[in-house]
Amino acid sequence: MQENTNTSAGVQSLIERIRDQGVQAAEIEADRLLREARQQAAEIVAAAKAEAEAEQTKAKNEIEAHRTASLDALQLAARDTVLDLKARVVARFEDFVKRIVVKATHDEQLVRNLVLVLSGRAAEEFIQDKEIEVRISKALLGEATLKEEGKQAILALSSDMLREGIELVPSHEVEGGARVQLVQDQLEIDLSDRAVARLISERMVPRFKAILEGAE
Known part of the structure; x- marks a missing residue:
């Protein structure tokens, strides 16, 4: 038990x-x-x-x-x-x-004075016995709206120059201003509207850009 x-x-x-x-x-x-x-x-x-x-x-x-x-x-x-x-x-x-x-x-009086200056300088410095042409806008001698007195002044200027051996030539390449060219020497004094505009732009545009950029 x-x-x-x-x-x-x-x-x-x-x-x-x-x-x-x-x-x-x-x-x-x-x-x-x-x-x-x-x-x-x-x-x-x-x-x-x-x-x-x-x-x-x-x-x-x-x-x-x-x-x-x-x-x-x-x-x-x-x-x-x-x-x-x-x-x-x-x-x-x-x-x-x-x-x-x-x-x-395109002002006929300006062109007349410009032609006188260019022709005078060309005659003194370059022309001597060489052939010279003064090219101006064809429109100045044929434009119907051109003042008659201005047209006659340019035509009279042409007659005076012809006696000095300088030929005034209308040109479609010149719209304003004038060009003086020595035919044989291929020398040119260019005071056409395009040349003057280019010269002015070359001097003024850089300064204008500087003004825009705040440099002046």
Whole structure:
């Protein structure tokens, strides 16, 4: 009887020990699993945070790149617009100079005086016994709207020059002003409207550009 009691007590003790060990092992395993779960969760959160920060940084960089590109494009467009505007203003200024010169060099009295000056200088410096031609606009001798007194003055000037060996030649190449040419030597004094406009533009346009750019 006593033996049975001892056996039962031993079995019970074994059961309790196994149970306690099982519970302890289960608790240890549960703690391990919980730690692993927490670690994995932390790693997932850290990875997600890092990815989010990377995407945020990428987005910021892309936005900054687009902003920089947009600013560069705007600056380039503004520069091109300013350059185009300056070019147009300069072109208008050159046209303005040409119109003034053309208008002035179509005046018959101015042409008459210009021919006198050119012919006199040419005769003194170059003509001697050489053939010389003074070319003026054909319209000045054939334009119906030209004042009659101006036309007659130029024609009379031509007659005087012919006696001095200087020929007054109407030319469709000269719209205003005059050209003096030594026929054989191919030497020319050019004070036509185009030449005068070019000379004036060469002197005035650079300064006009400097004024536009604020250099003066």
